Amino acid sequence: MKKLANFFNSLVQKYLPDPFVFAVILLVIVLLSAFIWTPTSPGEMIDHFGDGFWSLLAFTMQLSIVLITSSAIANTRFIKKYLAKLASIPKNPTQAVFTVAIVTSLVGIINWGIALVVGIIYAKEVAKQVKGTHYPLLIAASYIGFTVWSSGLSSSIPLTLNTPDHPVEGINGIIPLTETIFTLHNLIIGLALILTYALVSRMLTPKEHEIIAIDSNKLIEDDNSSDFEQKVDLKGKSLAFKLEHNRIISSIAGIVCLLFFAKAIITGGVNAINLNTINMFTIGLGLLMYSGVKPYLEAAGGSIKSVTPLIILYPFYGAIQTMLAGSGLGEIVSNYFASIATAETLPILTYLAAGFLNLFVPAAGGQIIIQGPIFLPIAEQLGVPQGLIAMAITYGDTWTNLLQPFWALPALALAGLGVRDIMGYCITAMLVSGVVTGVLLTILPIIL
Structure with missing residues (x-):
């Protein structure tokens, strides 16, 4: 497995371009494929490009807020104290890489946004110790x-399908979480992936002469990241300064946000868990943890760099997603997989199709819009649970995230690394987990 990882590391160091270049290559592939396989004209493809370019704007903002607010929380002394103990x-x-994989997975089961930030901060803390x-x-x-x-509580496709007026409700209706997230097959696959990823990470530990330690500059940055929490001497300061550093004001704003979150959960239950409610929670909690709005804003601003790749790159992914759907290319791919499916093979074929489409449409919302109208009705026809x-x-969508750098960008920005630094390890884990998930999707429908 180490040889495999070293092979992929060498490969990506030589041939894997910057994610922006990767997105442009995908854009060209979609354009050429549409001209060859569909009757869509060049003018229509340009229209699809323009229509989709800003289609992920709200999602990009939501994701950016997740990263910024979660980073502000994760960088507080309170959180760092317990991460240091852990x-x-x-x-x-x-043991270090095994533990990092396990901890991040468990946090991810609760919330993906917090896991993305806390996981990187925890990994950096482990690197120090x-x-x-x-x-x-x-x-x-x-x-x-x-x-x-x-497999967790913030899994976007199950949450979308459980929300009234979701994009494919007219085709399959509402699918409750009791048929998706809260099922035995999801529990088994989730646990299997946690153990698989932790064991693969452990096996990939390089030899001593190959080790690259954490950059000392990153240690200095981390040591300074909690300076915003330092108590400020307000004596002799202006009224404006005192208001900006007044804990009561920041606490009032934080409490209102948390009250909204609590009310949403009480009235809506698990159905209320989405990006907006999670962002409301992280903003509210962060405001309570800092002594004033100014220190909080300064702490949040420290992670602005991590969202820059999202803001610039995600519009292109939105355009690619719309071009796939508008031209019918996505439907062609999905129809091919669906045409060869049986009741026994539909889950694994759906998984493979999702993994392939995710390379071009790395946002889960686009995945369900393209695949849902085709695979969910076929599931009903073949007697396969639509929730499965x-x-x-969902599994396919996140599986090839280990190859598609869409989600890795913000994490790497926080870590101070490039995509080529980790991609060899990710591809190795992707191959192993693909086998594990594929086998389980094949046998679980038979035995459960």
Whole structure:
């Protein structure tokens, strides 16, 4: 497995371009494929490009807020104190990467946004405490473990299908979470992926002469990240300064946000868990943890750099997604897989189709819009639970996130690494987890 990872590391170092270049290559592939396989004209494709360019604007803003607000919370002394204690558990490099993958996976089961940030911060803390750890592998283990969120409470496709007026409600109606997230097959697959990713990460630990330690500059940055919490001497300061550093004012704003979150959960239950309510929670909690709105804004601003790739790159993915759907290319791919499906093979074929489409449409919302109208009705015709097929789309969507750098960008920005630093490890984990998930999707419908 180490040889395999080294092979992929060497490959990506030579040939994997910057994610922006990767997106442009995908754009060209979609354009050419549409001209060859569909009757769509060049003018129509340009229209689809323009229509989709800003289609992920709200999602990009939501994701940016998740990262910024979660980072502000994760960088507080309170959180860092417990992450530091948790980082003292592993005693050697192999235990270190195993623990990072496990911790990030467990947090991801609760919420993917918090997991993405906390996982990176925890990995950096482990890198400080456990000597001889390979920093790129620690970050890779964190990102690999993060992808287990598809089985958790913030899994976007199941939450979407359980929401009234969702994009494909007219085709399959509402699919409750009791048929998707809260099922035995999802529990088994989720646990299997957690263990698989942790064990693969452990096995990939390089030899001593290959180890790259954490950059000392990153240690300085982390040590300074909680300076915003320092108590400020307000004596002799202006009224404006005192208001900006007044804990009562920030607490009032935080409490109102948390009251809304609590009311939403009480009245809506698990159905109320979505990006907006999670962002409301993280904003409210963060405001309570800082002594004033000014320190909070300064702390949040420290992670602005991590969202820059999202803001610039995601519009192109939105355009690619719309071009696939508008031209009919996505439907062609899905129809091919559906045409060869039986009741026994539909889950695994759905998973493979989702994994392939995710390379071009890395947002789960686009996945369900393209695949849902085709695979969910076929599931009903073949007597396969629609909830299982919805989860197969979800698993496939996050499976090839280990190859598609869409989600890795913000994590790498926080870690101070490039996509080529971790992609070899991610591809290795992707191959192993593909086998594990594929086998389970094949046998679980038979035995359960």
